[in-house]
Amino acid sequence: xxxxxxxxxxxxxxxxxxxxxxxxxxxxxxxxxxxxxxxxxxxxxxxxxxxxxxxxxxxxxxxxxxxxxxxxxxxxxxxxxxxxxxxxxxxxxxxxxxxxxxxxxxxxxxxxxxxxxxxxxxxxxxxxxxxxxxxxxxxxxxxxxxxxxxxxxxxxxxxxxxxxxxxxxxxxxxxxxxxxxxxxxxxxxxxxxxxxxxxxxxxxxxxxxxx
Numbered sequence: 274x275x276x277x278x279x280x281x282x283x284x285x286x287x288x289x290x291x292x293x294x295x296x297x298x299x300x301x302x303x304x305x306x307x308x309x310x311x312x313x314x315x316x317x318x319x320x321x322x323x324x325x326x327x328x329x330x331x332x333x334x335x336x337x338x339x340x341x342x343x344x345x346x347x348x349x350x351x352x353x354x355x356x357x358x359x360x361x362x363x364x365x366x367x368x369x370x371x372x373x374x375x376x377x378x379x380x381x382x383x384x385x386x387x388x389x390x391x392x393x394x395x396x397x398x399x400x401x402x403x404x405x406x407x408x409x410x411x412x413x414x415x416x417x418x419x420x421x422x423x424x425x426x427x428x429x430x431x432x433x434x435x436x437x438x439x440x441x442x443x444x445x446x447x448x449x450x451x452x453x454x455x456x457x458x459x460x461x462x463x464x465x466x467x468x469x470x471x472x473x474x475x476x477x478x479x480x481x482x483x484x
Contacts (some may be wrong), residue, residue, distance in 0.1 A: 277301060382447010386419040398424040409463055420446045420456050
């Protein structure tokens with residue numbers, strides 16, 4: 274049985290005139306069935322009773338299928354473990370049919386990396402102004418992009434990428450130490466040993482330093 278995304282109530286009602294699925298408990302619109310060109314009663318112009326029932330049942334079936342598919346994916350990935358978290362925003366998009374069942378689950382490390390990207394201005398600046406301009410770097414996951422930005426920041430501070438630094442970046446992003454080293458090698462290959470490093474206040478011409 275489907276529940277309201279706001280209050281959790283199961284009292285969902287379909288307003289066939291507007292097409293909205295409304296929670297009768299809190300009044301929040303949960304979804305909408307677009308009726309389009311449908312068979313309608315001649316007198317009031319609303320969809321016929323037969324169609325109203327079939328459309329609502331079809332909507333229910335689609336939601337149930339989406340939910341069951343998510344359960345299958347979550348079992349396969351181990352949703353019960355403490356390290357996996359449901360990404361609520363992408364899950365809502367999946368249930369509403371706006372995306373496929375991909376990237377619905379986040380690890381705690383990925384969540385930490387996302388917070389760094391959101392809250393740290395320097396990391397966000399590097400990702401948006403340097404990494405995104407290079408397809409080989411921009412094609413990486415969000416967590417990897419944050420790790421790349423951290424590597425650049427450590428290099429700006431003249432810190433060598435020793436085991437201690439690699440471990441620090443790994444703890445901050447959730448990426449493995451071997452993954453961090455591969456990303457470091459990717460930076461070397463991309464910039465041919467001259468990696469741009471810059472701060473938020475600097476211009477669109479970042480300084481190049483060789484390592």
